[in-house]
Amino acid sequence: AEEASAGAAAEEPVSHHPVAKVGVVGTGTMASGIVEVFAKAGHDVVFVGRTDEKAAAVQARVEKNLDRAIAKGKLDEAGKSAVIDRLTAATEREALGDVDIVVEAIAEDLDIKLELFRDLDRICKPGAILATTTSSLSIAECAAVTSRPADVIGMHFFNPAPVMKLVEVVSADGTSPEVADTVKTLCLDIGKHPVSCGDRAGFIVNALLFPYLNDAVRLHESGVPMGDIDDAMKATKLPMGPFELLDVVGNDVSLAIQTTLVEAFGHEGWTPAATLQKVVAEGKLGRKTGEGFHTY
Numbered sequence: 261a262e263e264a265s266a267g268a269a270a271e272e273p274v275s276h277h278p279v280a281k282v283g284v285v286g287t288g289t290m291a292s293g294i295v296e297v298f299a300k301a302g303h304d305v306v307f308v309g310r311t312d313e314k315a316a317a318v319q320a321r322v323e324k325n326l327d328r329a330i331a332k333g334k335l336d337e338a339g340k341s342a343v344i345d346r347l348t349a350a351t352e353r354e355a356l357g358d359v360d361i362v363v364e365a366i367a368e369d370l371d372i373k374l375e376l377f378r379d380l381d382r383i384c385k386p387g388a389i390l391a392t393t394t395s396s397l398s399i400a401e402c403a404a405v406t407s408r409p410a411d412v413i414g415m416h417f418f419n420p421a422p423v424m425k426l427v428e429v430v431s432a433d434g435t436s437p438e439v440a441d442t443v444k445t446l447c448l449d450i451g452k453h454p455v456s457c458g459d460r461a462g463f464i465v466n467a468l469l470f471p472y473l474n475d476a477v478r479l480h481e482s483g484v485p486m487g488d489i490d491d492a493m494k495a496t497k498l499p500m501g502p503f504e505l506l507d508v509v510g511n512d513v514s515l516a517i518q519t520t521l522v523e524a525f526g527h528e529g530w531t532p533a534a535t536l537q538k539v540v541a542e543g544k545l546g547r548k549t550g551e552g553f554h555t556y
């Protein structure tokens with residue numbers, strides 16, 4: 261990880277494709293944050309939701325964050341208007357025909373992603389980069405359903421996307437080095453810290469983070485109070501305790517990632533903790549539903 265990270269910074273990747281206009285597909289937490297990041301950095305952004313309501317929810321989330329920045333004296337009304345003016349909401353994927361890069365942040369389900377990649381291949385102009393922010397699925401499988409696998413790449417943002425600097429830039433075997441360099445340069449341009457990763461389950465961060473989060477749930481199952489575990493880990497200078505972080509990421513997303521890791525690497529001890537499965541079955545998905553391990 262350190263080598264990749266040092267390399268990304270030291271090599272000053274050269275961008276060969278100019279990236280001006282950006283497309284984002286999806287209307288969840290990640291998609292909204294990614295729309296905000298690109299628009300704040302000066303890119304025109306077209307974002308596509310399945311319904312007008314869902315697209316409007318993205319716009320509302322971005323505006324709420326901009327209002328928060330105004331309240332803190334970090335942005336003025338003119339700055340907010342400039343960001344809003346760069347946003348275009350759409351409900352048809354055809355709106356992505358002239359973007360230079362698409363970042364998809366739709367459901368973490370391979371069949372749904374493959375259906376999208378087939379469409380993007382049909383709709384997007386030649387040379388457009390097709391990026392996925394999947395946290396656990398294979399980039400190569402997404403690339404394989406397109407006629408342009410060299411232009412398909414992973415661009416894994418972290419939650420909350422407007423705040424977290426890290427982006428894992430994930431190359432599959434067929435991804436062109438030029439496309440990887442373009443995406444790394446783009447990350448630097450939008451104020452992010454790119455780290456190059458191979459197309460391996462969990463990439464770097466999730467392969468290390470989620471077994472820890474799963475172990476925290478098991479520790480709790482063995483009788484240690486959640487609050488004590490959160491307190492102890494925060495006292496090690498982590499920004500959040502494991503249960504707080506699970507609730508931010510979403511317990512459904514966390515369960516999906518842990519399941520992918522155990523399937524990929526077969527470590528028996530990595531089987532998702534029973535309580536993680538239980539909270540997901542009960543719909544206690546975390547902050548987004550108002551209740552997860554903690555109540556909000």
Ligand code: CAA
Pocket residue numbers: 325328332334395417418419420421422423424466469499500505509513
């Ligand atoms: N959206 C936009 N901005 C947000 C935000 C959000 N959801 N949450 C916080 N912020 C902003 C605040 O407005 C504030 O901005 P300013 O400094 O400009 O005022 C800044 O972030 C800091 O926020 P706070 O002071 O309110 O709160 P904090 O100091 O407790 O920080 C945090 C909040 C950044 C979320 C911090 O708790 C943190 O770093 N948590 C860990 C997050 C993490 O590890 N994420 C990775 C999860 S794994 C993953 O995402 C991968 C995957 O595939 C699932």
